[in-house]
Amino acid sequence: MESTPHRQAGAVHRVVSAAAARRIAAPRPAPTPTARRRPSGTGITVELLTEATALAALVPDWEELAAQAAEPNPFYEHWMLLPALEAYGARELRCIAVWEDGALGALFPMRFVRRYRGLPVSALCSWRHRNMMTGTPLVREKSAARCLAALLANAPAPIIEFELIASDGPLYAALSEAAPPADFAWLVRDAYPRAVLSRERDPRPRYNSNLKSNLRRWEARLRAAGELKPVSLEAGDDLDRWIADFMRLEASGWKGSSGTALACRDDDRRFVAAVLPEAFRRERLRITGLDLGGAALARHIMIGAGEGAFTFKIAYDEAYASCAPGIVAEADNVRQFMAASTPRWLDSNTAPESKNYARVWKERRTVQTIAIGARGAGRLAVAALPLVRLAKRWLERA
Numbered sequence: 343m344e345s346t347p348h349r350q351a352g353a354v355h356r357v358v359s360a361a362a363a364r365r366i367a368a369p370r371p372a373p374t375p376t377a378r379r380r381p382s383g384t385g386i387t388v389e390l391l392t393e394a395t396a397l398a399a400l401v402p403d404w405e406e407l408a409a410q411a412a413e414p415n416p417f418y419e420h421w422m423l424l425p426a427l428e429a430y431g432a433r434e435l436r437c438i439a440v441w442e443d444g445a446l447g448a449l450f451p452m453r454f455v456r457r458y459r460g461l462p463v464s465a466l467c468s469w470r471h472r473n474m475m476t477g478t479p480l481v482r483e484k485s486a487a488r489c490l491a492a493l494l495a496n497a498p499a500p501i502i503e504f505e506l507i508a509s510d511g512p513l514y515a516a517l518s519e520a521a522p523p524a525d526f527a528w529l530v531r532d533a534y535p536r537a538v539l540s541r542e543r544d545p546r547p548r549y550n551s552n553l554k555s556n557l558r559r560w561e562a563r564l565r566a567a568g569e570l571k572p573v574s575l576e577a578g579d580d581l582d583r584w585i586a587d588f589m590r591l592e593a594s595g596w597k598g599s600s601g602t603a604l605a606c607r608d609d610d611r612r613f614v615a616a617v618l619p620e621a622f623r624r625e626r627l628r629i630t631g632l633d634l635g636g637a638a639l640a641r642h643i644m645i646g647a648g649e650g651a652f653t654f655k656i657a658y659d660e661a662y663a664s665c666a667p668g669i670v671a672e673a674d675n676v677r678q679f680m681a682a683s684t685p686r687w688l689d690s691n692t693a694p695e696s697k698n699y700a701r702v703w704k705e706r707r708t709v710q711t712i713a714i715g716a717r718g719a720g721r722l723a724v725a726a727l728p729l730v731r732l733a734k735r736w737l738e739r740a
Contacts (some may be wrong), residue, residue, distance in 0.1 A: 380444050386488065387441040388496040394427045397437055403446035404480075412483040412512040414648035416626065417474040418451055422645075425616035429609045430471045436498065437469070440489040448481040448489035458501050458713075461730070463723045465501035465713075473610070475536075475691045476652065476709070477505035478513055486516035494521055500720025501713055509533065509708040517712070527715030527724035535706040537699035539688040544680050545704035553701060556666070557673055563665045568635025572674050575629035581622050584629055585614065587638040592657035604655065621645055628685075630678050632671045634662070640671030649686040656698065672702045 380403065381387040391397055397404075397420070404420045416422055427435065434455075440448040451469040458465035468477030481489050494502065507513055521528070539545070549557075564570050575584055589605040597603035604610040621627035628651060631641040640658035644651045658667040679688060689707070690699045715721030 380446075381441050382444070384443050386447070386492045388492050389439045389441065390498055391437045391439060392435055394424060394432050394435070397427075398424060400439065400446065400449075404449065407446045407449060407480050407482060410482050410484075411480040411648070412486045412516065413478050413481075413508070414650060415476055415478040415480060416621075416645045416647040416652060417470075417476060418449065418478070418480050419647075421620045421624070422617055423451060425613055425620075426471050426474075429613040429616070435469060436466055438466075438493055438498070440492050442482075442485050442488065445482075447485045448479060448493070450479045450493060452502075454499065458503075458723060459727060459730070461723045461726075463501060463719045464499045465503055465720070466497070466499045467503040468505035470505060471613075473604075473613070473654070475506055475693055476689070477711075478507045478511070479504070481513060481516065483512065486512060487519040490517055490520035494526065494714065494716050497716035497720075500715065500717055501724060502716055502720075503531070503711065503713045505711045506709045507712065509710050514712075517714075521714055527721040529713045529724050529727050531711045531713050531727070533708055533710035534694040536692055536709050537690040537703035538705045538707045539676065539679055539703055540705050541680070541686050543705055545676060545702065546680075548704045549702070557670060560665045560667075560670050564632075564634060564639070564662065564667065564670065567662070567665075569633075570639075571633045572678065573631050573633050574678060575622075575627065577625070581619060581627075584641075585618055588629070588641045588643060588655065588657055589614075591638055591641055591659055592655065595657070595660040597657075618643075630671075630675045632667070632674060634659075634667075640667050642671065642675050644688065646685055649684075650689060651685040651687075652689045653691045668698060669701060672699060676702055 381389070401420045408414070408419045417426070434453045436452045436454045438448075438450040438452065439446060440450075450466075452466035453469045455465045455467055457463070458467075468479070470477055504517070507517075561570065575581070589603070592598065593603040593605040595603075598606060601607075604614055618627060626646040628644040628646060629641060630644075632639045638659070639662065640656075642656045643654040645654050656668070656672075658671055679685075690696070690703065692698065713724050713727070715724035
């Protein structure tokens, strides 16, 4: 990590040299962490960090930033991101910290891409792992537009891509203010509707008669096999048992057969072992489900953030697939959600092809991936992407 300010642009300082920006893919020595590492002075400082140890030194400021973020994202909080980097690897990590008047105003965990979408231009894209489907960065609410403008003005790559951010959230609004289309090339590269639960809109009155009838029939068949009991994780419960129940359920089904269950991979097991106990300690872990005959039938793991929560994983016993235990359990999760005082909303955190929630969650939120050409070749590349897509489709038909 370069630590010498290279220039001033108004009140903006870049803590990375111009040469380092051009050689962003080159390996760098690991920085020596300190207890607190706030840049001195006033104005905005943009800092590039490429090592997890440098990120770890930000934890006190990072914690404060997460509490005041315009939009919550637990996956980018230090207690989730640092274990993720440790488990899944920090290769090509490029994390941009934006400081304003000595306070951490924004943190953008990104990954370096040498060829963006097959084009000869590099990019920074949101850093994610396979178990997270949201890339919303932590940006302080009161300075969101200023921090985003500073990032784009000092972008260490020609293209910046924000993956899977909400189209109706304050971050998107701040991005629109910070990067007007007249000054930057924009492209909504991908978008899809994702199921959400909202305390203001109970979905159950909107269940159609067919779904209600099926739920009654499936529940009756399950009850014929044993006592069907709703369960939820409580303070003081044996968390290890709850985690073991989930891992066993998930591994017993198609995910276990395909090798994609959490229990099948060492990196996933290490991530779960680090993150779920910490979420429980912070009172941010929510697990609901159903037991059948005293054994786990279905489990739904959620991570709280701000006023809301995000689904982490769901699993059910596929031996009872004819009784649709996943849908029955999710209907009960809706009941438990509406009966509790918190959270206010729940994001399903799903990929576009997921249909798990469609029948019982009735609200939708559009999430999108946005590419911004910050300078030079990046602007040309982003502007050309729609034509590249058309050309590929034409060639495929030819």
